[in-house]
Amino acid sequence: MDIIITIASTVLEQMQKPTLAFLIAGMMLAALGSKFEIPDPVYKFIVIVLLLKVGMGAGISIRQADLFSLVVPAIGAAVVGITIVLIGSRTLARLKGVSQVDGLATAGLFGAVSASTLAAGMAILDDEGIAYEGFIGALYPFMDIAALVTAIVLAKMATARKAAAGNTMADGTMTLGGSGKAPIAEAGLVRGILVETFRSPAISALIAGLALGVLAKPDSVFDSFYEPLFRGLLSILMLIMGMEAWARFAELRKVAHAYILYGITAPIIHGMLGFGVGVIAHELTGFSAGGIVLLSVMAASSSDISGPPTMRAALPEANSSAYVGTSTGLGTPIAILSIPLFIALAEIVVGT
Template sequence: MNEIIMQNILSPVVLFFLLGIIAAIFKSDLKFPNGLSEALSIYLLMAIGIKGGIELSHYEIHSVIAPVLGALLLGIIIPLITIFVLKLLKMDLKNSIGLAATYGSISIVTYGAAITFLDKNGTSYEGFMNALVVLMESPAILVSLLLLKIIESKQDVSVFPSQSMGIISRYSSLLDKEVLRESIFGKSILLLVGSLIIGLILGERAVPMVKPLFMDLYNSILILFLLNMGLIAGQRLPEVKKHGIKLLLFGLLMPLLFGSLGVMIGELVGLSLGGVTLMGVLAGSASYIAAPAALKTSVPEANPSIYLGLALGVTFPFNLIIGIPVYYELAKWIH
């Protein structure tokens, strides 16, 4: 285990991320132009989406139904567990919803780093895992916002996973158009879903055109993005510390709980070792793109320094350095 963790720490993507954190801590004048930062985000979203669509085109629908259902189940269960834990920690409602949406959704960059980790270890995984990234991006956001509407309507909030689908159906009318628009047609989900569909329609015909940019250069551009994420995460660390040790422990321990849950569900739906690992990574990660974009409009009272600070300043580096190898070892043990 120690060898795997050290191997992950000494990979270029992690080292450049740590370089960004160091630059932020020591207040270096290093910074990325806003336009470049936005362009890198768009690139990663398109790259993962189109690669997922191309890979998904190789599979029959019946072979991906179980993994898809497993991914959707995680998107429903994780926000419910998060709300329950935060209630025990006496967190206020709006910030609890913000963290439920953030931790229920996924980190595309953590997923990309996990793919690099698996490739380095020679571990194969199902090509349609990229498609599951798209599927796990929005359900948790919708579930979290639904829970907010339910709680605010003074209905029964003692929600368990087995009841969640019925409650979603019952209260779907509570969602307004703006919530739906931000959750489904926000930049992240639109690019992921759109690129996935394009890749699915074109299949292998798209490879000659997209390979030079979206496949060959992917890992190199991921390094640039992680350097920028390191700068942002380093700036967010003081904000997280202001909210006490309980919140810090939440950002460190919940990924392990959710990642373990993802590994178990990945095994139950019949994924390979690499697929089980990636399911754990997705479940254990936290969103800092799609969820914050939706929360900014739908739950403006939620404090971004809490949900974004934890996701970027604590959970993201934890997963990048320790979480990915832990999920891999857990997947090996279960598989």
Template sequence: MLGEFWYNFRHNLFKPLLLFFYLGFLVPILRVKFEFPYVIYQGLTIYLLLAIGWHGGEELSNLNPDVLGSVFGFMTVGFLTNFVIGIAAYLMLNAFTSLRKVDKATVAGYYGSDSAGTFVTCLGVLASTHILYDAYMPVMLAIMEIPGCLVALYLVSRLRHQGMDALGNMPDEPGYDPKALPATPSRLDDHGHGDHAIEAETELSLEKMEHPDNGNGNGNGKKPGVFSRKLLHEVFLNSGLYLLFGGIVIGFISGLQGPEVTRADDSFFVTLFQGILCLFLLEMGMTASRKLKDLRVAGWRYVAFALIAPNIFATTGILVAHVYSHLTGTHFELGTYVLFAVLCSAASYIAVPAVQRMAIPEASPTLPLAASLGLTFSYNVTVGIPIYIELAKLVQRMW
């Protein structure tokens, strides 16, 4: 078993997908004068979201109606699992790091969500190794993105009721000033891109903060409160979820009409997926590498959390899926276990940041992204996914 693990681990580390990620990761380190055009990056992210949705919807159209109950049950379990993971992340950060409580709460929200970038990378790895997965997993990507947003909003709301000042300091933390003025949101990326991410709402959210409109119920331009209508719209109907669900619906309706209807579009949304994903990972490698510098002030325990927590959460996800499989008599493909593990172990770097900018300006905008994108994303797409594949095989063999 150890020999098989080592062979597969080495084999997966040098897939073309990851080689492109390494290539991008070295660009800032070697100070190569290269910048990925942001307009092209936006186009790639739109394509990937629609392609995931299209393929998932097409496969959903072939599902037996008898299994729909267990599928929706598994989606509910996925939502609850990520919510619990978000709370667990907060408790771990509270026990082992010296971050401010508002930053712990925000980081916990990141880890209670998921990462579309990690998910599409895992899809590429599974395709290259011919590992099957269940057709509805792209829907799980959308469902399991939401809990982290709710966790962050809930925890920060509690802190505000406990006396947190406008700069995010609690009464027992250095720098506490109940008369402090609120923090002013600002663009964070050195290259004018906002924070690189899959969904296009990043820039939109920043623009809304910098130029608030008067048609949202806040005539004076103040930021929306926790769980306001505008904020809930950002959580449940951001552009990333819209494109993903839109692709699923289109693929589903098209799939019901038969392969004659979908064949021409499959050549674009399915056949080209791997190559476009390679370009996406080239850019993500550059962005992840740049974010590492923000970890200097966080301390080694925070770095350890960002590298160890994904393994704990992924293992939890695999065990939860396996228990659900046995309790309901549902058969899961190996790839389903791996994708569920990735959805549990990954950390958001766009959905929660967009919500953070709108509703939690007191929190540090760089620390959560340094962990989720600089460390956890990098770990998952290089080392994590091969480990989760072997771990899922081990759980299947043992139980």
């Protein structure tokens, strides 16, 4: 009974936080038939500012980190982010009634990282007196960008294949599959989608911010402009996404059980994957027990900052009520509740 009360209180607490609260407010506006709207140029400006800020913050963390100690856990974090999306592509995205693009967008957010959940993990470790590496925040972009790019590329490939299959049926020729030049066509498809993804406004802004943070010294403009605006602009974005989510809510109700199952089980499975990679890093480089716990927390978490605007910009056809609702409404509370589990496992496996 206590665990049910704890979960309920955690969910309620998450609903009161700006990310989910403004999403719900947007849904209420749409449900009441409000004519409230944000002009498209303003929306695009908000997304670019948000993603430049996220990228710069991550780049500054990397610049300030001990690069030698960072390499192994950073590679591990990227591998975890990609693997989580691949797992989602084989599970959620293949469930009956779930749109492949919606499933991949959801998996992308679960592969990316929640800054608030990571902060909660750090606070708990600080309270417990468990040490962790100072560069741990610099692992964020490796997992985050790897997961988001992988999800977007897979979703675009799925859409392109579906369109190609439709063309094949319509004119009697085969664009992909079969024999002959099909592998070349497939390779060209992947290459084109990769180029398109990295040139897209969302990923371009994220990577540009990352490069600026690593190679330049944008700290003053970051602190004076991007940081103060960030939360306010994010709240407006979530309001927009809430209105869009309500418009597409009917599509989600038919397969809500699939997202509920994924939202409850995925954080634990993903966290265990991060834990395993953390243990490997511990054996190779002496990565601390606290670092293992926080890598597990990052893997268990789902993005509430960089993910939604990236998906909204790169995959506008994806249902935001599916990926935001599942990640923030279910994934985040489960990830936070799982932190004591990862601490206990770290004590058993490597000691603290």
